[in-house]
């Protein structure tokens with residue numbers, strides 16, 4: 334009884350603190366030119382809006398399940414991206430990220446993988462086939 338009460342309290346605490354650590358991404362200028370944005374290990378569930386001159390983006394080890402369509406399109410200066418260690422949910426909504434990654438392979442440091450659905454757990458998003466997405470509407 335006491336044990337389940339403690340567990341319940343823990344769950345409430347864990348859920349309320351689950352969204353973000355509240356710490357901002359770290360931005361630093363790179364020499365001779367460039368801007369590094371380091372958002373690694375911040376418990377982010379969503380990518381923040383990023384400066385369009387970002388050259389290095391580190392978002393590994395967060396809680397991202399998807400990347401909204403168009404999110405990376407403005408970031409034309411990107412030279413390095415790391416997105417691994419996020420629980421990406423590979424349903425139709427992962428198509429934007431997959432296609433962006435396929436077109437920008439040279440800048441991707443480590444391939445992000447799927448945490449679900451079950452049939453694709455641990456597959457790289459870029460490994461998913463076109464047929465896998467054939468029932469998606471967009």
Ligand SMILES: *[C@@H]1O[C@H](CO)[C@@H](O)[C@H](O)[C@H]1NC(C)=O
Pocket residue numbers: 359371372373374391
């Ligand atoms: C990003 O920040 C984390 C936490 O402060 C640090 O451990 C890591 O080395 C940084 N990564 C880079 C590429 O600077």
